[in-house]
Amino acid sequence: MRNTRSLIMLALAIVLAFGAVVVAAQWINAQAAGNTAKVAVAQLDIGLGARITPEMVRLTDWPANAMPPGAISDASALASRVSRASIVRGEPILESKLAPPGTQGGLSAVVPEGKRAITVRVNDVVGVAGFALPGNFVDILVNTQEEGMRNQTARDPSISKIVLERIMVLAVAQESSRDETKPKVVNAVTLEVTPDQAEKLDLARSVGTLSLVLRNQVDPDPSKTAGATKASLLGKEVTPEPKTPDARPQAPKRIAVTAPQIKVERIEVIKGLERSTQQF
Template structure:
């Protein structure tokens, strides 16, 4: 009796389970098809500056409500375009990641409009021990001799000064990849600068030695410094200023007219008659 009751309960449970499956499948069939679209994504990892080929791309399903702005749905529209950002496998390709149409691949595709690329020779010290990698920002420091004033007869004074700030590193040596984080000691660094900055950098390179100072990529503050000299480094007091009388212009004295008065001649006294008087041993003179 107990076995029959258990079997009956199992049969009822199975029936309810089958009924739930049937109802769920009917409900799913009545739902509208999922809203998805096919867009072009990367079929492999692609570095910036490379020209796209069909074997680097593929179509993939992407939800319509989260389509990237500027996404493409046709692989042929991207053939020959140049990337200005590195992409990974499965990343969607959008217009924002591409250089302008007609751009030739290579470093020139990475340069922002209105800017220039200039290469600076570096070593393991100047190049911040190889940590100045593509995508990083650096400051340029020049060490040179400070010009003397014409009146200054002392020796030339050395000075180190930051001449350019927040400069983007486009490439190190002949590589423009930005995915590496390991330091690489190279002999040249290519920087992105404005035309005016390019002139200043070329002048700084010719008048002194250059150094790179690696900076935080999200730090926008400018370094307002007066430069470092031997005197400021050693905290030596400034030379005393010359006396004001030495540098002050001499006063011009106006000519003074001297008036010389002739001496006033006293009138001659009338002549008087005088006689000598002998009084004992004393002799005196009396005039009339």
């Protein structure tokens, strides 16, 4: 009788404990559900300028108190949107990384408002050995001759000067995706510039040869250089230019001629009390 009562109490305790576990689990799940929200994340890597399809997106739970700004919770709102930046797998798809609705795919969707895309021809040296990748910043260096010095032999007119700074690379060749695993040597690089910079770049490549100078992405400071010439390269002082002779005919100089002086001799003659002077 006593054993039966003990078994009943033990069974009742087990049932109550199980019920408490179930209730606690439901309460924890309810609390967790109230602190999370659905966020659209990339199900696979999305390249720059790619059109987003439903297969590229999935919804996942995200802490409500750590929701990234511009996060999208409705997967249908991403239909036919175009990415303006590379999105890796598992990364939240933010509004700042998407082109405006209705934008067509391609590189034109990546160009910001007020900017232009211009392509320059490069080689394995000019293109920084293939290390100038989409998303990097470069400076544009031009090697040309100073205006007004080409016909003078006293000084070498060659000069190398940085004409544009902190220009972002949009694409290399026909690829706008960024692969940081290895460099890629191409024959053309597309740059993001303003209309004023596009005019300068077009003039620079017509008057000389261009080179790309890779720079640190977090370095916004401009460089103030006067350009490198042959004299500054070799550490020589610039010699003054020789004066060219005047080709105009000069009037003959007038020579003043003075008349010769005649020596005059004077003799004093005395006759008695009279005195006179005669000149010869």
